[in-house]
Amino acid sequence: MSGARLGRVLALAAASSLVLAACAGGGGGGGETGGDASTVKIGFMGDLTGENSAIVIPPFNGAKMAIAEYNAKNPAVKIELEEYDSQGKPDQATSLITQAIGQDKIVGLIGPAFSGESKAIGAQLEENKIPSVSPSATNPGLAANGWTYWHRVVANDDDQGPGIAEFLVTAKSPKKAFVLSDDQEYSVGLADAVAKSFEGKGVTVERDKFAKDASDYSSTVTKVASSNPDVIVFGGYYAQAGRLLKQLRDGGVTATFASGDGSLDQQLVSGAGAQAAEGAVLACPCNIPSPDVTGPLKTFFDNYKKSANADPAIYSTEGYDSATAFIKAVEAGNTTSDKINEFLKTVSFEGVSKPIKFKANGEPENNSIFVYQVKDGILKLLGPAESAKLEG
Incomplete structure (x- = not known):
């Protein structure tokens, strides 16, 4: 399935809300824009069609499922998932994030999925005050850049x-x-x-x-x-x-x-x-659920299989948890990138992959291998x- 087709479901699901957002003048953007939005845009960036896309499609599917479940509750502010297929290439990621920030007015980014592209666009995200949560970028140096809008849910x-x-x-x-x-x-x-x-x-x-x-x-x-x-x-x-x-x-x-x-x-x-x-x-740094799991992981396994028409795979739970961090921010009434980022500093919840809480440098508190x-x-x-x- 192509990356383009995968993203259209949520775009269509949020169409009515987009119309309302357009009338109200809300919807996305960095800093303090989007405060009166009835729809906010969260991006997902990673290799969706390239040679290593099998690592990225599962977390994308997890993120997509989390946001679809949230939107199905008919919340006051819905989330539109915008996808950015970088094919894992840093130069492509640089071009895409310019579009995501300048044209699409995203208020947050799930990803980038890989470390090279994360390094390439981190400064742009920081400069434009766009919070990011990566489900899978593991290079240790990413946490040493002094970025205050950068986070990940996996051990480095x-x-x-x-x-x-x-x-x-x-x-x-x-x-x-x-x-x-x-x-x-x-x-x-x-x-x-x-x-x-x-x-x-x-x-x-x-x-x-x-x-x-x-x-x-x-x-x-x-x-x-x-x-x-x-x-x-x-x-x-x-x-x-x-x-x-x-x-x-x-x-x-x-x-x-x-x-x-x-x-x-x-x-x-x-x-x-x-x-x-x-x-x-x-x-x-991922625990892939198997068919014989029980409890919340069993619920996730069954729902993911229905949603993605595939068993959970690498970083599917981390993609879900990355999206959930943004969802919790929006549920708490935060619709601007600045306020979402402030919320992420203190967010703490029992994720599907692990308990989710971020250190001051954006690293996860939990780091099992x-x-x-x-x-x-x-x-x-x-x-x-x-x-x-x-x-x-």
């Missing part, structure tokens, strides 16, 4: 990197690790965090980096094969991870392969081939990183 790679390394040290007792990345912001940041954690535990680390758009990794494969490491960790997305893992296995490299949340998708298996992917370890493993061609949750056990 300074948590995820050690989670991967510590799990592998416990499970495999490696003496040597080979840590790889491509040249994307997220990939480099996660690889750095993993390498630092390995070194802190006395594991010898070798490194290599390749271009994001490369298709032939033979040089890297040769280096890894020559090193003969006990474990390999790639900090990057599944589109690159699948090709890399296939070529490593074809090159005779049999060491345990691990990666982070960017590779946590079934397309890692299809990209590498089931045989090559078997046993691969994936970490994520979970470990998954490819077993019989399927991604299987092993549990929290501190207690998960490797299978096979």
Whole structure:
């Protein structure tokens, strides 16, 4: 399903409210505009049609579902979800956010989904006083920019990197690790965090980096094969991870392969081939609900499946919670970007993914890391990183 079609449902649902907003002169905008709105606009930005869109469509579907549920209650102020398909490209995100702020007058942004695009537009959001909540951007440096309008609901790679390394040290007792990345912001940041954690535990680390758009990794494969490491960790997305893992296995490299949340998708298996992917370890600051969950997660699972016509996947719960943070702000009577941002400073609620509350720098208070493993061609949750056990 294309990104364009996905957004139209909410736009149509809010059409009558838009007419009222136009008559009243309300509806969106940064700073103190939109105060008398009967409809406000919240954007969603991320890769909806690009090569790594499988990571972003689930949180988009989660956000869309949360807002649809809210609008179905016929509140005094409805929310219109505007979508911005950046395809994960920072330069495209820069162009889109200019449109979102200047033309569409959004009062908040869910996303950006990836770290590179988050870094690229953070200053624009800050300058225009547009609050953002990312469901999935994990680069640690994003919290160090002094931005006061930026938030995320996931643990960063300074948590995820050690989670991967510590799990592998416990499970495999490696003496040597080979840590790889491509040249994307997220990939480099996660690889750095993993390498630092390995070194802190006395594991010898070798490194290599390749271009994001490369298709032939033979040089890297040769280096890894020559090193003969006990474990390999790639900090990057599944589109690159699948090709890399296939070529490593074809090159005779049999060491345990691990990666982070960017590779946590079934397309890692299809990209590498089931045989090559078997046993691969994936970490994520996300707890993906399974069909046998109970309680609120069961309700979410069933509603999401009806809404998206698919089971919940990576960051679907985080997308829902990111949208819910904005929904709670609007429910409390905040319709300008400034007032919404002030509300986000103190928001606290039991989210679907975890309890949601932000630190002063926009980081989440809760930062659990979970470990998954490819077993019989399927991604299987092993549990929290501190207690998960490797299978096979």
